[in-house]
Amino acid sequence: xxxxxxxxxLYSPAHCEEQLAExxxxxxxxxxFDTELDDxxxxxxxxxxxxxxxxxxxHMDTVSxxxxxxxxxxxxYGRGAVDAKGSLAxxxxxxxxxxxxxxxxxxxxxxxxxxxxxxxxxxxxEQPYRPDCVVIGEPSGWESVTLGxxxxxSVLYELKCPPAHHGHATPxxxxxxxxFYQALKSRYPAGKNAFxxxxxxxxxIRTYDRGLEDLVEMTLDLRTPLGFDLVELKSFIATIxxxxxxxxxxxxxxxxxxxxxxxxxxxxxxxxxxxxxxxFKLKTGTSDMNVLGPAWGVPIVAYGPGDSALDxxxxxxxxxxxYQRAQxxxxxxxxxxxxxxLQQIQQEGREHTR
Amino acid sequence: xxxxxxxxxxxxxxxPADVVENEILTCDTCGIxxxxxxxxxxxxxxxxxxxEDWGE
Numbered sequence: 247x248x249x250x251x252x253x254x255x256l257y258s259p260a261h262c263e264e265q266l267a268e269x270x271x272x273x274x275x276x277x278x279f280d281t282e283l284d285d286x287x288x289x290x291x292x293x294x295x296x297x298x299x300x301x302x303x304x305h306m307d308t309v310s311x312x313x314x315x316x317x318x319x320x321x322x323y324g325r326g327a328v329d330a331k332g333s334l335a336x337x338x339x340x341x342x343x344x345x346x347x348x349x350x351x352x353x354x355x356x357x358x359x360x361x362x363x364x365x366x367x368x369x370x371x372e373q374p375y376r377p378d379c380v381v382i383g384e385p386s387g388w389e390s391v392t393l394g395x396x397x398x399x400s401v402l403y404e405l406k407c408p409p410a411h412h413g414h415a416t417p418x419x420x421x422x423x424x425x426f427y428q429a430l431k432s433r434y435p436a437g438k439n440a441f442x443x444x445x446x447x448x449x450x451i452r453t454y455d456r457g458l459e460d461l462v463e464m465t466l467d468l469r470t471p472l473g474f475d476l477v478e479l480k481s482f483i484a485t486i487x488x489x490x491x492x493x494x495x496x497x498x499x500x501x502x503x504x505x506x507x508x509x510x511x512x513x514x515x516x517x518x519x520x521x522x523x524x525x526f527k528l529k530t531g532t533s534d535m536n537v538l539g540p541a542w543g544v545p546i547v548a549y550g551p552g553d554s555a556l557d558x559x560x561x562x563x564x565x566x567x568x569y570q571r572a573q574x575x576x577x578x579x580x581x582x583x584x585x586x587x588l589q590q591i592q593q594e595g596r597e598h599t600r
Numbered sequence: 601x602x603x604x605x606x607x608x609x610x611x612x613x614x615x616p617a618d619v620v621e622n623e624i625l626t627c628d629t630c631g632i633x634x635x636x637x638x639x640x641x642x643x644x645x646x647x648x649x650x651x652e653d654w655g656e
Binding site: 514 | 621622623624635637648650651652653654655656
Protein backbone atom coordinates (compact mmCIF):
# COMPACT_ATOMS: atom_id res chain seq x y z
CA UNK A 247 0.00 0.00 0.00
CA UNK A 248 3.00 2.31 -0.35
CA UNK A 249 1.51 3.75 -3.52
CA UNK A 250 -1.80 4.54 -1.82
CA UNK A 251 -0.04 6.06 1.18
CA UNK A 252 1.89 8.39 -1.11
CA UNK A 253 -1.33 9.27 -2.96
CA UNK A 254 -3.01 10.18 0.34
CA UNK A 255 -0.07 12.34 1.38
CA LEU A 256 -0.63 14.41 -1.76
CA TYR A 257 -3.82 16.10 -0.54
CA SER A 258 -5.97 16.80 -3.59
CA PRO A 259 -9.41 18.34 -3.10
CA ALA A 260 -11.35 19.03 -6.29
CA HIS A 261 -9.53 21.40 -8.66
CA CYS A 262 -6.26 20.92 -6.75
CA GLU A 263 -5.21 17.57 -8.23
CA GLU A 264 -2.18 18.78 -10.19
CA GLN A 265 0.53 17.61 -7.80
CA LEU A 266 -0.99 14.14 -7.47
CA ALA A 267 -1.57 13.90 -11.22
CA GLU A 268 2.07 14.75 -11.99
CA UNK A 269 3.29 12.26 -9.40
CA UNK A 270 1.14 9.47 -10.90
CA UNK A 271 2.11 10.37 -14.47
CA UNK A 272 5.82 10.05 -13.65
CA UNK A 273 5.54 7.07 -11.28
CA UNK A 274 3.36 5.02 -13.62
CA UNK A 275 5.68 5.76 -16.53
CA UNK A 276 8.45 4.13 -14.51
CA UNK A 277 6.17 1.14 -14.00
CA UNK A 278 5.75 0.65 -17.76
CA PHE A 279 2.54 2.56 -18.44
CA ASP A 280 2.19 5.05 -21.29
CA THR A 281 1.05 8.14 -19.43
CA GLU A 282 -0.15 11.64 -20.10
CA LEU A 283 -2.26 14.36 -18.55
CA ASP A 284 -5.08 15.56 -20.78
CA ASP A 285 -6.35 19.10 -21.30
CA UNK A 286 -8.32 19.26 -18.03
CA UNK A 287 -5.68 17.41 -15.99
CA UNK A 288 -7.05 13.85 -16.09
CA UNK A 289 -4.40 11.16 -15.76
CA UNK A 290 -4.52 8.84 -18.79
CA UNK A 291 -2.38 5.72 -18.40
CA UNK A 292 -2.32 2.68 -20.68
CA UNK A 293 -0.65 -0.70 -20.34
CA UNK A 294 -0.75 -3.90 -22.41
CA UNK A 295 -0.93 -4.39 -26.17
CA UNK A 296 -4.25 -6.13 -26.79
CA UNK A 297 -7.20 -5.11 -28.93
CA UNK A 298 -9.73 -5.31 -26.07
CA UNK A 299 -9.87 -2.09 -24.10
CA UNK A 300 -10.71 -2.28 -20.41
CA UNK A 301 -11.17 1.15 -18.85
CA UNK A 302 -10.57 1.52 -15.11
CA UNK A 303 -11.85 5.00 -14.32
CA UNK A 304 -11.19 6.41 -10.87
CA HIS A 305 -10.88 9.94 -9.61
CA MET A 306 -7.95 11.80 -8.10
CA ASP A 307 -9.87 14.48 -6.25
CA THR A 308 -11.37 14.21 -2.78
CA VAL A 309 -13.70 16.31 -0.71
CA SER A 310 -11.92 18.93 1.36
CA UNK A 311 -10.77 18.37 4.93
CA UNK A 312 -7.24 17.03 5.26
CA UNK A 313 -6.79 14.01 7.54
CA UNK A 314 -3.28 13.17 8.83
CA UNK A 315 -2.03 10.11 6.93
CA UNK A 316 -1.17 7.28 9.29
CA UNK A 317 -1.45 3.51 9.73
CA UNK A 318 -3.12 2.34 12.94
CA UNK A 319 -4.24 -1.21 13.76
CA UNK A 320 -4.04 -2.35 10.14
CA UNK A 321 -5.98 0.68 8.85
CA UNK A 322 -4.69 3.44 6.62
CA TYR A 323 -6.19 6.83 7.50
CA GLY A 324 -6.26 9.78 5.13
CA ARG A 325 -8.62 11.92 3.06
CA GLY A 326 -9.56 9.83 0.03
CA ALA A 327 -8.56 6.46 1.52
CA VAL A 328 -12.08 5.24 0.73
CA ASP A 329 -13.42 7.90 -1.65
CA ALA A 330 -11.69 7.03 -3.82
CA LYS A 331 -7.88 6.90 -3.96
CA GLY A 332 -8.04 3.36 -2.58
CA SER A 333 -9.91 2.26 -5.70
CA LEU A 334 -7.54 4.12 -8.02
CA ALA A 335 -4.50 2.56 -6.33
CA UNK A 336 -6.03 -0.91 -6.67
CA UNK A 337 -6.64 -0.19 -10.37
CA UNK A 338 -3.00 0.75 -10.88
CA UNK A 339 -1.57 -2.17 -8.93
CA UNK A 340 -3.75 -4.72 -10.75
CA UNK A 341 -3.31 -3.19 -14.21
CA UNK A 342 0.51 -3.19 -13.96
CA UNK A 343 0.42 -7.00 -14.02
CA UNK A 344 -0.90 -6.89 -17.61
CA UNK A 345 2.09 -5.10 -19.11
CA UNK A 346 2.79 -7.97 -21.51
CA UNK A 347 -0.85 -8.71 -22.36
CA UNK A 348 -1.60 -9.40 -26.02
CA UNK A 349 -5.32 -9.59 -25.32
CA UNK A 350 -6.02 -6.44 -23.29
CA UNK A 351 -5.01 -2.85 -23.18
CA UNK A 352 -5.87 -1.64 -19.71
CA UNK A 353 -6.53 2.06 -19.38
CA UNK A 354 -6.23 3.55 -15.93
CA UNK A 355 -7.83 6.97 -15.82
CA UNK A 356 -7.70 9.30 -12.84
CA UNK A 357 -10.35 11.95 -13.33
CA UNK A 358 -10.34 15.42 -11.86
CA UNK A 359 -13.25 17.12 -10.10
CA UNK A 360 -15.57 14.16 -9.59
CA UNK A 361 -16.67 15.47 -6.22
CA UNK A 362 -18.10 18.71 -7.55
CA UNK A 363 -19.26 18.34 -11.15
CA UNK A 364 -17.66 15.30 -12.83
CA UNK A 365 -15.65 17.71 -14.99
CA UNK A 366 -13.00 15.11 -15.75
CA UNK A 367 -15.49 12.43 -16.75
CA UNK A 368 -17.40 14.83 -18.96
CA UNK A 369 -14.16 15.69 -20.73
CA UNK A 370 -13.58 11.98 -21.48
CA UNK A 371 -16.82 12.00 -23.46
CA GLU A 372 -15.36 14.62 -25.78
CA GLN A 373 -12.54 12.24 -26.74
CA PRO A 374 -12.81 9.41 -29.31
CA TYR A 375 -12.54 6.74 -26.60
CA ARG A 376 -14.35 3.46 -27.25
CA PRO A 377 -13.90 1.10 -24.28
CA ASP A 378 -15.13 -2.49 -24.41
CA CYS A 379 -15.99 -2.43 -20.70
CA VAL A 380 -15.58 -0.05 -17.79
CA VAL A 381 -14.96 -0.26 -14.06
CA ILE A 382 -15.59 2.93 -12.11
CA GLY A 383 -13.40 3.34 -9.02
CA GLU A 384 -15.67 3.88 -6.04
CA PRO A 385 -15.95 2.00 -2.75
CA SER A 386 -18.23 -1.01 -3.00
CA GLY A 387 -16.44 -3.19 -0.46
CA TRP A 388 -14.36 -6.06 -1.81
CA GLU A 389 -17.27 -8.53 -1.86
CA SER A 390 -19.76 -6.28 -3.67
CA VAL A 391 -20.26 -4.81 -7.10
CA THR A 392 -22.11 -1.52 -7.57
CA LEU A 393 -24.64 -1.52 -10.40
CA GLY A 394 -26.28 1.85 -10.11
CA UNK A 395 -26.47 5.34 -8.67
CA UNK A 396 -29.30 7.75 -8.11
CA UNK A 397 -29.22 11.00 -10.01
CA UNK A 398 -29.17 14.54 -8.68
CA UNK A 399 -30.36 18.02 -9.47
CA SER A 400 -29.77 21.19 -7.48
CA VAL A 401 -32.53 23.70 -6.83
CA LEU A 402 -31.54 27.33 -6.23
CA TYR A 403 -34.33 29.33 -4.58
CA GLU A 404 -34.29 33.11 -4.25
CA LEU A 405 -37.04 35.35 -2.89
CA LYS A 406 -37.11 39.11 -2.35
CA CYS A 407 -39.81 40.82 -0.28
CA PRO A 408 -40.39 44.20 1.30
CA PRO A 409 -39.47 43.95 4.97
CA ALA A 410 -42.22 43.70 7.59
CA HIS A 411 -42.04 44.18 11.34
CA HIS A 412 -41.30 40.87 13.05
CA GLY A 413 -44.34 41.44 15.25
CA HIS A 414 -46.47 41.25 12.10
CA ALA A 415 -48.04 37.94 11.01
CA THR A 416 -46.54 38.15 7.50
CA PRO A 417 -44.07 35.26 6.96
CA UNK A 418 -40.43 36.25 6.76
CA UNK A 419 -38.47 35.40 3.61
CA UNK A 420 -36.70 32.69 5.59
CA UNK A 421 -40.04 31.16 6.56
CA UNK A 422 -41.21 31.29 2.95
CA UNK A 423 -38.08 29.45 1.83
CA UNK A 424 -38.50 26.84 4.52
CA UNK A 425 -42.16 26.40 3.52
CA PHE A 426 -40.97 25.75 -0.07
CA TYR A 427 -38.52 23.14 1.21
CA GLN A 428 -41.23 21.45 3.27
CA ALA A 429 -43.62 21.44 0.29
CA LEU A 430 -41.02 19.61 -1.80
CA LYS A 431 -40.38 17.15 1.04
CA SER A 432 -44.12 16.46 1.20
CA ARG A 433 -44.37 16.10 -2.58
CA TYR A 434 -41.62 13.46 -2.52
CA PRO A 435 -42.07 11.43 0.68
CA ALA A 436 -39.47 8.81 1.59
CA GLY A 437 -40.28 5.50 -0.08
CA LYS A 438 -39.62 1.96 0.97
CA ASN A 439 -36.53 1.81 -1.23
CA ALA A 440 -34.18 4.78 -1.16
CA PHE A 441 -32.82 3.99 -4.66
CA UNK A 442 -36.33 4.40 -6.05
CA UNK A 443 -37.18 7.50 -3.99
CA UNK A 444 -36.53 11.21 -4.28
CA UNK A 445 -34.54 12.68 -1.41
CA UNK A 446 -34.78 16.43 -0.82
CA UNK A 447 -31.86 17.88 1.16
CA UNK A 448 -31.45 21.44 2.37
CA UNK A 449 -27.81 22.32 1.71
CA UNK A 450 -27.66 26.05 2.50
CA ILE A 451 -29.99 28.90 3.43
CA ARG A 452 -29.07 32.56 3.99
CA THR A 453 -31.21 35.60 4.67
CA TYR A 454 -30.18 39.21 4.13
CA ASP A 455 -31.66 42.41 5.54
CA ARG A 456 -31.10 45.06 2.86
CA GLY A 457 -33.09 47.84 4.46
CA LEU A 458 -35.84 48.26 1.89
CA GLU A 459 -35.75 44.61 0.88
CA ASP A 460 -35.36 41.22 2.56
CA LEU A 461 -33.67 38.47 0.59
CA VAL A 462 -33.36 34.72 1.07
CA GLU A 463 -31.15 32.38 -0.93
CA MET A 464 -31.50 28.64 -0.47
CA THR A 465 -29.83 25.67 -2.13
CA LEU A 466 -31.52 22.29 -2.16
CA ASP A 467 -30.10 19.04 -3.49
CA LEU A 468 -32.56 16.52 -4.90
CA ARG A 469 -31.39 12.93 -5.25
CA THR A 470 -33.47 11.38 -7.99
CA PRO A 471 -34.44 7.84 -9.05
CA LEU A 472 -34.54 6.28 -12.52
CA GLY A 473 -37.19 7.89 -14.69
CA PHE A 474 -37.50 11.01 -12.52
CA ASP A 475 -39.88 13.51 -14.16
CA LEU A 476 -38.05 16.84 -14.33
CA VAL A 477 -40.91 18.53 -16.19
CA GLU A 478 -43.32 17.62 -13.41
CA LEU A 479 -40.86 19.04 -10.84
CA LYS A 480 -40.70 22.36 -12.70
CA SER A 481 -44.48 22.51 -12.93
CA PHE A 482 -44.85 21.80 -9.20
CA ILE A 483 -42.29 24.48 -8.32
CA ALA A 484 -44.16 27.02 -10.44
CA THR A 485 -47.31 26.20 -8.46
CA ILE A 486 -45.85 26.47 -4.95
CA UNK A 487 -43.42 29.36 -5.50
CA UNK A 488 -44.88 31.73 -8.12
CA UNK A 489 -43.12 34.77 -6.63
CA UNK A 490 -39.70 33.23 -6.16
CA UNK A 491 -36.87 32.92 -8.64
CA UNK A 492 -36.11 29.20 -8.79
CA UNK A 493 -33.32 27.83 -10.97
CA UNK A 494 -32.60 24.14 -11.51
CA UNK A 495 -28.97 23.09 -11.95
CA UNK A 496 -27.75 20.81 -14.72
CA UNK A 497 -29.38 17.48 -13.83
CA UNK A 498 -27.44 14.22 -13.54
CA UNK A 499 -29.86 11.38 -14.31
CA UNK A 500 -29.85 8.16 -12.30
CA UNK A 501 -28.22 5.16 -13.93
CA UNK A 502 -28.50 1.42 -13.47
CA UNK A 503 -26.18 -0.99 -15.29
CA UNK A 504 -27.01 -4.39 -16.72
CA UNK A 505 -25.88 -7.28 -14.55
CA UNK A 506 -25.91 -10.06 -17.09
CA UNK A 507 -22.69 -9.62 -19.00
CA UNK A 508 -19.13 -10.95 -19.05
CA UNK A 509 -17.82 -8.15 -16.82
CA UNK A 510 -20.28 -8.79 -13.99
CA UNK A 511 -19.81 -12.55 -14.34
CA UNK A 512 -16.05 -12.10 -14.02
CA UNK A 513 -16.56 -10.19 -10.75
CA UNK A 514 -18.93 -12.81 -9.31
CA UNK A 515 -16.46 -15.55 -10.13
CA UNK A 516 -13.47 -13.62 -8.76
CA UNK A 517 -15.17 -12.68 -5.49
CA UNK A 518 -16.18 -16.28 -4.86
CA UNK A 519 -12.68 -17.48 -5.74
CA UNK A 520 -11.31 -15.10 -3.10
CA UNK A 521 -13.63 -16.60 -0.49
CA UNK A 522 -16.31 -13.92 -0.61
CA UNK A 523 -20.08 -13.98 -0.96
CA UNK A 524 -20.91 -11.51 -3.74
CA UNK A 525 -23.72 -8.99 -3.58
CA PHE A 526 -24.87 -6.10 -5.74
CA LYS A 527 -25.18 -2.53 -4.52
CA LEU A 528 -27.40 0.31 -5.61
CA LYS A 529 -26.07 3.59 -4.31
CA THR A 530 -28.08 6.58 -3.21
CA GLY A 531 -25.27 8.98 -4.13
CA THR A 532 -23.91 9.75 -7.59
CA SER A 533 -20.60 9.04 -9.30
CA ASP A 534 -18.90 9.30 -12.68
CA MET A 535 -20.89 6.19 -13.66
CA ASN A 536 -23.93 8.46 -14.06
CA VAL A 537 -22.03 10.40 -16.74
CA LEU A 538 -20.07 7.64 -18.49
CA GLY A 539 -22.52 4.71 -18.25
CA PRO A 540 -25.29 6.01 -20.51
CA ALA A 541 -22.85 7.67 -22.95
CA TRP A 542 -20.54 4.72 -23.58
CA GLY A 543 -23.24 2.04 -23.49
CA VAL A 544 -20.90 -0.85 -22.69
CA PRO A 545 -20.77 -3.21 -19.68
CA ILE A 546 -19.97 -1.09 -16.63
CA VAL A 547 -19.81 -1.53 -12.85
CA ALA A 548 -18.29 0.37 -9.96
CA TYR A 549 -15.85 -1.44 -7.74
CA GLY A 550 -13.32 -0.61 -5.07
CA PRO A 551 -12.26 -1.30 -1.52
CA GLY A 552 -13.74 0.38 1.51
CA ASP A 553 -16.89 1.17 3.40
CA SER A 554 -18.69 4.08 1.74
CA ALA A 555 -20.25 5.02 5.09
CA LEU A 556 -16.80 6.55 5.73
CA ASP A 557 -16.98 8.72 2.58
CA UNK A 558 -16.52 12.41 3.41
CA UNK A 559 -16.10 11.73 7.16
CA UNK A 560 -13.19 12.87 9.39
CA UNK A 561 -12.65 9.21 10.26
CA UNK A 562 -12.01 8.06 6.67
CA UNK A 563 -9.81 4.97 6.60
CA UNK A 564 -9.25 1.75 4.71
CA UNK A 565 -8.23 -1.61 6.14
CA UNK A 566 -5.14 -3.14 4.60
CA UNK A 567 -6.88 -6.51 4.34
CA UNK A 568 -9.79 -4.95 2.43
CA TYR A 569 -7.34 -3.30 0.04
CA GLN A 570 -5.45 -6.51 -0.67
CA ARG A 571 -8.62 -8.53 -1.22
CA ALA A 572 -9.99 -5.94 -3.67
CA GLN A 573 -6.70 -6.06 -5.55
CA UNK A 574 -6.87 -9.85 -5.66
CA UNK A 575 -10.43 -9.71 -7.03
CA UNK A 576 -9.71 -7.07 -9.67
CA UNK A 577 -6.59 -8.90 -10.86
CA UNK A 578 -8.67 -12.08 -11.26
CA UNK A 579 -11.32 -10.11 -13.15
CA UNK A 580 -8.74 -8.76 -15.58
CA UNK A 581 -7.29 -12.25 -15.98
CA UNK A 582 -10.75 -13.63 -16.78
CA UNK A 583 -11.39 -10.88 -19.32
CA UNK A 584 -7.95 -11.47 -20.81
CA UNK A 585 -8.57 -15.21 -21.19
CA UNK A 586 -11.95 -14.61 -22.83
CA UNK A 587 -10.49 -11.96 -25.15
CA LEU A 588 -7.64 -14.25 -26.16
CA GLN A 589 -10.06 -17.07 -27.00
CA GLN A 590 -12.15 -14.68 -29.06
CA ILE A 591 -9.09 -13.36 -30.90
CA GLN A 592 -7.96 -16.91 -31.70
CA GLN A 593 -11.47 -17.82 -32.88
CA GLU A 594 -11.58 -14.76 -35.13
CA GLY A 595 -8.14 -15.72 -36.47
CA ARG A 596 -9.29 -19.24 -37.34
CA GLU A 597 -12.38 -17.92 -39.09
CA HIS A 598 -10.25 -15.45 -41.02
CA THR A 599 -7.90 -18.18 -42.36
CA ARG A 600 -10.73 -20.44 -43.52
CA UNK B 601 -32.70 -28.71 -23.20
CA UNK B 602 -30.94 -28.14 -19.89
CA UNK B 603 -33.20 -27.98 -16.85
CA UNK B 604 -32.68 -27.34 -13.16
CA UNK B 605 -34.94 -27.03 -10.15
CA UNK B 606 -35.58 -23.54 -8.81
CA UNK B 607 -34.19 -23.47 -5.26
CA UNK B 608 -36.92 -21.02 -4.25
CA UNK B 609 -40.17 -22.55 -5.54
CA UNK B 610 -39.10 -26.00 -6.73
CA UNK B 611 -40.40 -25.60 -10.27
CA UNK B 612 -38.39 -26.60 -13.31
CA UNK B 613 -36.29 -23.89 -14.95
CA UNK B 614 -35.13 -24.24 -18.53
CA UNK B 615 -31.64 -22.95 -19.30
CA PRO B 616 -30.45 -21.75 -22.69
CA ALA B 617 -28.22 -24.18 -24.60
CA ASP B 618 -25.32 -21.74 -24.48
CA VAL B 619 -25.64 -20.98 -20.77
CA VAL B 620 -22.41 -19.82 -19.14
CA GLU B 621 -21.10 -19.88 -15.60
CA ASN B 622 -22.28 -16.99 -13.40
CA GLU B 623 -25.09 -16.16 -15.82
CA ILE B 624 -28.16 -14.71 -14.13
CA LEU B 625 -31.58 -16.10 -15.06
CA THR B 626 -35.12 -15.57 -13.88
CA CYS B 627 -37.45 -18.33 -12.74
CA ASP B 628 -40.58 -17.96 -14.89
CA THR B 629 -42.75 -19.36 -12.10
CA CYS B 630 -41.78 -17.34 -9.03
CA GLY B 631 -39.80 -14.54 -10.70
CA ILE B 632 -36.75 -14.90 -8.51
CA UNK B 633 -33.31 -14.35 -10.00
CA UNK B 634 -30.94 -17.31 -10.12
CA UNK B 635 -27.25 -17.56 -10.82
CA UNK B 636 -25.60 -20.48 -12.59
CA UNK B 637 -22.86 -21.25 -10.06
CA UNK B 638 -21.62 -24.42 -11.78
CA UNK B 639 -21.88 -25.93 -15.26
CA UNK B 640 -20.56 -29.38 -14.44
CA UNK B 641 -22.54 -30.45 -12.55
CA UNK B 642 -25.19 -27.97 -13.57
CA UNK B 643 -26.17 -26.02 -10.46
CA UNK B 644 -28.04 -22.79 -9.78
CA UNK B 645 -28.36 -20.74 -6.60
CA UNK B 646 -30.23 -17.59 -5.67
CA UNK B 647 -28.54 -14.68 -7.44
CA UNK B 648 -26.62 -12.19 -5.29
CA UNK B 649 -28.90 -9.81 -3.44
CA UNK B 650 -29.24 -6.17 -4.38
CA UNK B 651 -28.54 -3.96 -1.39
CA GLU B 652 -29.01 -0.24 -1.07
CA ASP B 653 -26.03 1.65 0.13
CA TRP B 654 -25.32 5.24 1.00
CA GLY B 655 -22.63 7.19 -0.77
CA GLU B 656 -20.62 6.95 -3.93
